Structures are given as structure tokens and as C-alpha cells.
Amino acid sequence: MAHKKTHEDLLYIFKEVVMKEKIKNFAKQVGADDIGVTAVADYRSPRSPDIAKLFPEARSIVVLAFRELSNCESLSPQIAMNGRLDLMAFLRASNYRMTRFLETELNSRAMAVPATFPMEMSRETKGLVADVSLRHAAVAAGLGVLGRNNLVYHPRFKNKVIFSAVLTDLELETDLLLQDNLCTGCNFCVESCPAEALNEKGKTDVIKCVRVLEPYGLGANIRFWTKLVDASPEEKKTMLKDIEYWRLYHVLQMGFQYMCFNCMKACPAA
Numbered sequence: 001m002a003h004k005k006t007h008e009d010l011l012y013i014f015k016e017v018v019m020k021e022k023i024k025n026f027a028k029q030v031g032a033d034d035i036g037v038t039a040v041a042d043y044r045s046p047r048s049p050d051i052a053k054l055f056p057e058a059r060s061i062v063v064l065a066f067r068e069l070s071n072c073e074s075l076s077p078q079i080a081m082n083g084r085l086d087l088m089a090f091l092r093a094s095n096y097r098m099t100r101f102l103e104t105e106l107n108s109r110a111m112a113v114p115a116t117f118p119m120e121m122s123r124e125t126k127g128l129v130a131d132v133s134l135r136h137a138a139v140a141a142g143l144g145v146l147g148r149n150n151l152v153y154h155p156r157f158k159n160k161v162i163f164s165a166v167l168t169d170l171e172l173e174t175d176l177l178l179q180d181n182l183c184t185g186c187n188f189c190v191e192s193c194p195a196e197a198l199n200e201k202g203k204t205d206v207i208k209c210v211r212v213l214e215p216y217g218l219g220a221n222i223r224f225w226t227k228l229v230d231a232s233p234e235e236k237k238t239m240l241k242d243i244e245y246w247r248l249y250h251v252l253q254m255g256f257q258y259m260c261f262n263c264m265k266a267c268p269a270a
Contacts, residue, residue: 016173019170023035023101023102026101026105027094027098030098030101032064032066033066033067033157033161034065034143034156035062036065036142037060037063037141037172037173037174038063038137038175039060039061040167042140043136043137044136045132045133045136047129047133048133055111057109057169059171059172060167060168060169061132061137061166062098062102063137064091064094064098065157065163066161067160068087068161068162069083069086071084072160073261077259077260080258081259084258088116091164092114095113095115095164096112099112099166102168108170110168110169111167111168112164112165113131114131114164132167134163134164134165135163139177140174141175142174142177142178143163144161144182145182145183146183147267148186148187149189149198149264153182153269158182158267159264159267160264182269183269184269188266189263189266192262193262194260195208195209195213212260214258214259216247217251221248224245227239228240
């Protein structure tokens with residue numbers, strides 16, 4: 001026999017529905033293109049730490065989706081990266097406003113999750129590991145499914161979308177999972193990957209990817225400076241005039257730069 005809902009149960013459900021509606025309406029006000037919610041208990045990530053280690057009282061994850069603009073399709077890495085930098089600045093501001101809204105208007109405790117950096121980076125993690133996997137949080141919140149390129153496919157924006165999130169102690173029901181298979185498995189993303197990082201289905205070879213995605217990152221810096229230390233005075237002069245050093249210097253001044261968007265722009269569905 002089904003349990004009959006009491007007046008208190010119905011009141012609690014009503015309050016939760018109203019609260020989620022307030023959160024979703026505010027997300028639109030701050031510029032998010034879509035929003036989903038998942039209970040912490042429904043979130044799974046193969047590499048990121050347990051949410052309880054970040055915020056023991058967290059009960060829900062509010063996930064915001066932001067559409068990637070056409071910059072990522074440019075043949076110029078500068079134009080492509082500029083689009084990403086603009087989006088990240090907009091996303092951070094929107095995420096901060098959502099966090100403030102949850103705390104000041106809904107009387108909850110809330111913590112913003114960075115969309116990219118900073119992340120944990122150590123020998124133990126063998127590279128960068130996000131505190132919260134935004135891809136898996138987005139899937140758990142019903143915002144998309146993982147495609148062949150291991151990016152989230154959104155019903156409207158396909159794989160040209162990035163996410164931010166806020167952890168909150170509010171008890172919110174998980175949104176319905178997306179059941180549609182948006183990825184056709186055409187393998188265009190696999191074939192267009194210059195790093196051959198997508199050859200194994202369901203897995204991205206992060207090391208291969210990063211070498212192309214961030215050719216002037218930490219590894220390039222270590223190799224350059226190690227070589228410079230052992231070089232002769234004439235070789236040092238040549239190295240410091242080389243375009244490689246100029247690009248390394250540029251990255252050191254600006255921070256991480258992405259030089260490849262092929263897995264996104266190769267998708268015929270996007």
C-alpha cells in the first residue's frame with residue numbers, strides 16, 4: 001500500500017518546488033543559458049574527491065550552463081582563446097552572484113565551484129584534477145549526456161557548452177536525467193583530434209590531449225629551462241630569441257591558454 005502523504009509532506013514538497021523555481025529564475029537573470037540541480041548523493045565522479053571532503057554539509061549541486069560562442073571555431077588560436085576568456089569572466093561573475101543569492105536570499109550555506117583554475121595539481125594526481133567534475137555534475141543534473149568526445153552534449157547547445165556549479169546545504173530534488181542519445185557516434189571528433197587522445201572509447205588520454213591543448217604549459221616550461229641551464233652562452237642567446245620562448249613568456253603572463261578546440265568544432269551536430 002502506497003504511503004499517503006501528510007500535510008507536512010505536501011507543504012515540504014511545495015516549498016522545495018518554489019525554492020527551485022526561484023533558483024532557476026535567478027540563474028536566467030545572471031545570464032546562465034540553462035540550469036540543472038542534482039542531489040549530492042546522485043553525483044558520481046571517477047577522479048574528483050568526495051563532496052563531503054570539500055563541504056560536509058553540502059546536500060545539492062546547482063549547475064549552470066553557458067553556451068560557447070563561435071570564437072572556438074576560429075582558425076586563429078588568439079581569437080578562439082579570447083572567446084573562452086570572455087566566457088570564463090562572465091561565467092565566474094554569474095556563478096558568484098548565484099552563490100550570493102543562495103546565501104543571502106535563501107538563507108543557505110553555499111560554495112562556488114571554479115569552472116577551471118585553480119585545480120589540484122600534484123605528482124599524486126598526475127596532472128590537474130577538479131574538485132568537482134562539472135561534466136559529471138551536469139549529466140547528473142539532467143543538462144546533457146556524455147558524447148564520444150567525452151564532452152557533455154546539451155539538447156540545444158550540443159557540445160559547445162561549459163558549466164559552473166554551486167554547492168549548497170539546501171535539500172533539493174535531482175532533476176530528471178536526460179535520456180536522449182544526442183551523440184551519433186560518427187567519430188568525427190576522434191578523427192580530427194591532432195593528439196589522438198580520443199582513440200579509446202569512453203576515455204580521454206589527458207597527457208596526449210594537454211600536449212596539444214596547452215603546448216606551452218608546465219611540461220614545455222620545464223623542458224625549456226632545463227635545456228637553457230645546460231646550454232652554452234651562444235645557445236642561450238639563440239634560445240631567448242626563439243619564438244618558443246616568446247610564447248612561453250606570453251603564457252606565463254596571461255595564464256593557461258587553450259590552443260585546440262577540435263573536439264568541439266569538428267562535431268557535425270554542434
